[in-house]
Amino acid sequence: MSRVHVTCTINGDPAEFLCDGGQTLLDALRDEVGLTGAKEGCGTGDCGACSIVMDGRLLCSCLVLAPEADGRNISTVEGMATGDDLHPLQQCFLEGAALQCGVCTPGFLVAAKALLDRNPDPTETEIRYGLAGNLCRCTGYDKIVRAVQAAAETINES
Amino acid sequence: MTVTESKPSYKYVGTRPVRHDGLEKVTGRARFAADLNMSGQLHGIVVRSPHAHARIVSIDTSDAEAMDGVKAVITGDDFPAVDPSHRQYDMCINVIARDKVLYEGHAVAAVAASTRDQAQAAAAAVKVEYEVLPAVLTIDQAMAPGAPLLHAHMMTAGANPPAEEPSNISNVTRFSGGELDAGFAEADLVIEREFTTQPVHQGYIEPHACVADTGQDGHTTIWCSSQGHFNVRSSTATLLGWENSRIRVIPAEIGGGFGGKTTIYLEPLAVALSAKAGRPVKMVMTRDEVFRATGPAPGTKLRIKLGVKSDGDLVAGDAYLIYTNGAYAGPGGLLGAMTVFESYKIPNFEIEALDVVINTARSAAYRAPAAPLTAYAMETMLDEIAEELGIDPIDFRIQNAVTEGDPSTMGFPFARIGFVECLEAVRDHPNYKAPLGPNQGRGVAAGYWFNIGESSSATVNLNEDGTATVVTGSPDIGGSRASMALMAAEELGIDVYDIRPVVGDTEAVGFTDVTEGSRATFATGMAVVEACRRMVVELRGRAAKMMGVDVDDIDWMDGQAVYTGSDGEKAPLSVAEITAKAKRTGGPLTATGSLEAHGAGPGFAVHLCDLEVDPETGVVRVVRYTASQDAGTAIHPSYVEGQIQGGVAQGVGWALNEEYIYDSDGVMENPSFLDYRVPVASDLPMIDAIIVEVPNPAHPYGVRGVGETGIVPPIPAVANAIYDATGCRIRDLPMSPIRVLDAITSNGGSNGS
Amino acid sequence: MAVRVHLSSNLRGPTGGVAEVEADGSTVGALIDDLDRRYPGLGDALRAGVSVVIDGLLIAHPEYEPLADGAQVYFVPQTAGG
Ligand code: FES
Ligand code: FES
Numbered sequence: 001m002s003r004v005h006v007t008c009t010i011n012g013d014p015a016e017f018l019c020d021g022g023q024t025l026l027d028a029l030r031d032e033v034g035l036t037g038a039k040e041g042c043g044t045g046d047c048g049a050c051s052i053v054m055d056g057r058l059l060c061s062c063l064v065l066a067p068e069a070d071g072r073n074i075s076t077v078e079g080m081a082t083g084d085d086l087h088p089l090q091q092c093f094l095e096g097a098a099l100q101c102g103v104c105t106p107g108f109l110v111a112a113k114a115l116l117d118r119n120p121d122p123t124e125t126e127i128r129y130g131l132a133g134n135l136c137r138c139t140g141y142d143k144i145v146r147a148v149q150a151a152a153e154t155i156n157e158s
Numbered sequence: 159m160t161v162t163e164s165k166p167s168y169k170y171v172g173t174r175p176v177r178h179d180g181l182e183k184v185t186g187r188a189r190f191a192a193d194l195n196m197s198g199q200l201h202g203i204v205v206r207s208p209h210a211h212a213r214i215v216s217i218d219t220s221d222a223e224a225m226d227g228v229k230a231v232i233t234g235d236d237f238p239a240v241d242p243s244h245r246q247y248d249m250c251i252n253v254i255a256r257d258k259v260l261y262e263g264h265a266v267a268a269v270a271a272s273t274r275d276q277a278q279a280a281a282a283a284v285k286v287e288y289e290v291l292p293a294v295l296t297i298d299q300a301m302a303p304g305a306p307l308l309h310a311h312m313m314t315a316g317a318n319p320p321a322e323e324p325s326n327i328s329n330v331t332r333f334s335g336g337e338l339d340a341g342f343a344e345a346d347l348v349i350e351r352e353f354t355t356q357p358v359h360q361g362y363i364e365p366h367a368c369v370a371d372t373g374q375d376g377h378t379t380i381w382c383s384s385q386g387h388f389n390v391r392s393s394t395a396t397l398l399g400w401e402n403s404r405i406r407v408i409p410a411e412i413g414g415g416f417g418g419k420t421t422i423y424l425e426p427l428a429v430a431l432s433a434k435a436g437r438p439v440k441m442v443m444t445r446d447e448v449f450r451a452t453g454p455a456p457g458t459k460l461r462i463k464l465g466v467k468s469d470g471d472l473v474a475g476d477a478y479l480i481y482t483n484g485a486y487a488g489p490g491g492l493l494g495a496m497t498v499f500e501s502y503k504i505p506n507f508e509i510e511a512l513d514v515v516i517n518t519a520r521s522a523a524y525r526a527p528a529a530p531l532t533a534y535a536m537e538t539m540l541d542e543i544a545e546e547l548g549i550d551p552i553d554f555r556i557q558n559a560v561t562e563g564d565p566s567t568m569g570f571p572f573a574r575i576g577f578v579e580c581l582e583a584v585r586d587h588p589n590y591k592a593p594l595g596p597n598q599g600r601g602v603a604a605g606y607w608f609n610i611g612e613s614s615s616a617t618v619n620l621n622e623d624g625t626a627t628v629v630t631g632s633p634d635i636g637g638s639r640a641s642m643a644l645m646a647a648e649e650l651g652i653d654v655y656d657i658r659p660v661v662g663d664t665e666a667v668g669f670t671d672v673t674e675g676s677r678a679t680f681a682t683g684m685a686v687v688e689a690c691r692r693m694v695v696e697l698r699g700r701a702a703k704m705m706g707v708d709v710d711d712i713d714w715m716d717g718q719a720v721y722t723g724s725d726g727e728k729a730p731l732s733v734a735e736i737t738a739k740a741k742r743t744g745g746p747l748t749a750t751g752s753l754e755a756h757g758a759g760p761g762f763a764v765h766l767c768d769l770e771v772d773p774e775t776g777v778v779r780v781v782r783y784t785a786s787q788d789a790g791t792a793i794h795p796s797y798v799e800g801q802i803q804g805g806v807a808q809g810v811g812w813a814l815n816e817e818y819i820y821d822s823d824g825v826m827e828n829p830s831f832l833d834y835r836v837p838v839a840s841d842l843p844m845i846d847a848i849i850v851e852v853p854n855p856a857h858p859y860g861v862r863g864v865g866e867t868g869i870v871p872p873i874p875a876v877a878n879a880i881y882d883a884t885g886c887r888i889r890d891l892p893m894s895p896i897r898v899l900d901a902i903t904s905n906g907g908s909n910g911s
Numbered sequence: 912m913a914v915r916v917h918l919s920s921n922l923r924g925p926t927g928g929v930a931e932v933e934a935d936g937s938t939v940g941a942l943i944d945d946l947d948r949r950y951p952g953l954g955d956a957l958r959a960g961v962s963v964v965i966d967g968l969l970i971a972h973p974e975y976e977p978l979a980d981g982a983q984v985y986f987v988p989q990t991a992g993g
Contacts, residue, residue: 030193035186036186036189036192037185037186037187038186039192039193039363039364040365041364041365041831042445042830042831043445044445044831044832046445046831046832047363047445047831076186077184077186078185078186078187080185081185086181086184086185090185093180094176094177094180094184095176096796097174097177097637097794097796097797099183100414100636100797100804101362101363101364101411101412101413101414101636102179102180102184102188102411103362103363103364103411103413103414104413105183105184106186109184124844125840128839128842131838131839131840132838132839132840134838135831135836135838136363136839137361137362137416137808138414138635138636138800138804139803139804139807140800140803140806140842141803141807141838142799142842142844142845142847143799143800144839145839145844316921318924331921332921333920335920492988496988496990566987568985568987568988569917569919569920570917570964570967570985571967573967573968608990610971610990611969611971612971675990754971754972756969756971757968757969757970758969855967856967856968
């Protein structure tokens with residue numbers, strides 16, 4: 001089977017890769033591009049561990065075909081920090097112990113950033129519904145929600 | 159969130175530093191097993207049984223072997239035969255079936271090919287001929303006279319008189335104390351209730367994954383996600399008939415386990431494929447495979463009878479517990495028997511517990527195995543009794559709670575425990591008296607778990623600049639690296655951020671048992687403390703040399719060697735000053751600690767759940783939750799709270815939604831997170847975690863394991879709250895909307911029995 | 912070394928249901944040997960996955976654990992965990 005050539009922007013940089021027509025964007029990011037921050041928890045759009053942002057929209061990359069990424073602008077967890085400055089969400093997750101095993105963390109960070117980009121001052125309920133597509137089996141969500149609240153405050157103060 | 163402040167006597171223990179492995183985990187750089195790729199690697203896929211119970215007549219791999227890209231195909235025949243009397247027989251025939259498959263999803267063969275697609279196509283081309291056997295899918299079917307046998311030679315262990323015929327009952331456990339009949343005769347109130355529960359999955363977000371690279375020299379390296387890489391090594395060696403020394407296991411980061419990664423599934427298959435192909439082989443389960451072929455916690459049928467005097471003293475308890483451990487013998491019933499009456503003073507009791515095999519996936523441990531279910535039964539019955547007697551439910555529990563010196567079910571007297579303190583913490587919390595809205599109810603429940611010790615090893619290496627590396631053999635599932643660093647910082651007097659906690663592979667650190675039984679911070683922490691104390695002895699000796707004084711005149715204080723002799727003043731020496739001269743005083747500074755940890759302190763927890771029931775739909779929404787737990791001493795309070803909060807979320811899911819659903823042939827019908835619904839953020843409120851600290855006398859810092867106990871009380875706390883809101887007692891799990899609605903409509907919401 | 916032995920109820924078959932017995936031994940292993948002499952069959956039961964509690968300490972693999980004169984030894988089933 002001949003492979004598809006995809007040209008796109010990933011975390012601000014031009015990128016290109018070859019993929020199979022039926023390959024998911026998640027697999028292409030992990031196996032072809034080498035960005036393994038997005039995880040596969042289910043492969044069916046139910047856990048959010050594979051969350052990425054494509055052209056401003058939060059998506060489960062396990063539900064996107066890799067060739068669809070052609071010409072698009074993709075952000076993953078690897079692009080959240082700027083140089084040696086962590087994004088406030090990353091900082092607040094660390095300080096608030098909002099991760100235990102950490103496998104859901106990349107997905108939560110990407111989804112939370114998409115949430116705050118859309119709604120810079122969400123209520124607790126808005127955070128909980130905004131992150132309802134992401135599963136965490138370790139934390140009970142308490143510290144994740146608090147970390148997002150703290151990050152929103154930090155961002156709004158600066 | 160209530161916070162227990164750090165102990166005044168400790169500088170580091172009890173503080174909340176950012177975890178050392180945190181940065182990697184928030185930047186996506188942490189390497190979980192599925193993130194690893196080796197050059198030249200193949201992809202392995204498992205061929206699984208579509209039948210719940212069948213004899214394997216033949217397996218033809220020739221078509222598969224001839225396909226593009228296929229480099230190896232293996233079946234049970236590629237592994238040495240294993241005798242049924244072998245201690246790990248069940249594990250061996252579970253990893254790959256030999257003559258029979260015992261559940262849908264049971265592995266029968268595996269294929270390695272250049273790409274995943276090729277491997278998948280080849281797996282589909284493996285021809286397995288089955289003789290389908292009648293499947294046994296419920297406890298009743300398994301125990302019915304003439305039931306089809308899963309294991310032709312299974313004789314009930316523990317039966318008295320000894321079993322003469324094989325059956326599907328693997329084990330019976332009996333405990334008793336006092337005089338049961340006399341106890342019930344004394345009682346003013348006797349109630350008897352029955353409960354049923356379904357298997358549930360641990361639901362870790364990371365599916366099982368590994369890479370194995372077997373060289374032509376017959377040695378292999380495995381990278382994998384597990385709760386214990388030494389166990390992966392020994393179990394893989396057992397299956398392959400190899401020596402342990404031929405296998406090196408390097409732990410990847412682990413994306414949740416909760417007990418489900420205390421056993422193995424893929425690793426021996428990957429090693430065998432890799433050996434055959436001469437290339438590294440990567441295997442990653444799909445979520446569907448995780449549900450069908452790994453770890454459910456047991457389903458149960460429970461019947462309990464309790465007798466109580468009108469003054470509130472429990473006087474008699476009779477329990478008949480049946481656990482299904484899936485297709486193999488398991489410890490569910492034994493652990494149920496050991497936990498059911500353990501938290502309360504019940505002078506007269508009898509417990510009989512059965513373990514039954516059925517044609518579903520082999521059970522694996524799940525956080526405080528068996529205990530959440532016995533708690534469901536016991537704690538909802540205590541709630542009924544308290545109401546009947548007109549006693550506050552917490553006061554009733556305090557009146558009957560075990561305290562230091564009271565005998566356990568097994569007879570031994572409890573050491574210092576914090577059950578009453580946990581009850582009081584919840585009773586005194588504002589949540590206990592907060593007003594409730596319409597259709598809302600409040601439930602309280604307690605939980606107990608033993609915790610375990612087992613073997614751990616640690617090595618402390620001081621670096622040339624006075625910083626330190628602490629290597630242990632315990633995979634870090636929920637922040638244990640930070641706990642190890644905190645204890646080492648406290649012992650050595652080195653800043654916690656100057657200590658690098660590392661999880662060493664099987665060739666880099668001494669043997670360490672699986673991270674289970676809430677043992678990592680307890681037992682591995684003890685090994686770290688032991689290693690540090692040896693290091694301090696060494697440091698004092700080096701300092702004595704440098705000062706030219708007797709070592710007995712050197713004390714270790716605040717990270718410095720301090721001269722306490724009478725021969726004038728001498729400047730204290732810091733760790734950095736001593737390590738800088740290490741070459742001249744005897745060489746590198748390294749110390750190890752290895753031990754079998756005794757005295758794991760039992761953990762108690764008490765939960766308070768406020769919820770709202772929609773009378774139209776039966777949907778239950780938890781609106782407020784408070785949980786206390788005795789941690790002994792919280793080394794890193796944030797991660798203790800996290801364990802409590804995570805246990806609550808899992809317990810609430812177990813109570814309200816989670817269950818395995820099978821069709822009449824034993825095929826799982828809900829093997830996805832869409833149909834097997836675990837709680838999401840919008841299902842839960844904040845969870846107020848109260849850390850109670852009643853130090854464990856057996857641990858240098860008083861630690862009790864905290865990983866498991868938190869999942870024990872939620873099910874009965876939710877059930878009691880549903881009763882408070884609706885007047886309905888629901889005695890079957892899950893308490894799904896349909897069941898709640900049924901209960902409300904059939905009871906008219908008016909009575910609970 | 913006279914020791915007071917307490918058997919959890921599932922281990923009392925060989926003693927005819929008796930919960931507490933006296934036996935001798937300077938270690939738990941020696942104690943089990945002595946118990947087996949006094950109550951044939953008890954040794955096997957105690958060697959198969961049994962822990963002890965001594966002075967409030969749960970010890971999972973106690974064979975060589977030393978015993979003091981007058982010690983109270985509780986034999987209990989071994990536990991597991993998640
Ligand atoms: S892996 Fe994409 S949603 Fe789970
Ligand atoms: S931290 Fe483990 S799944 Fe979220």
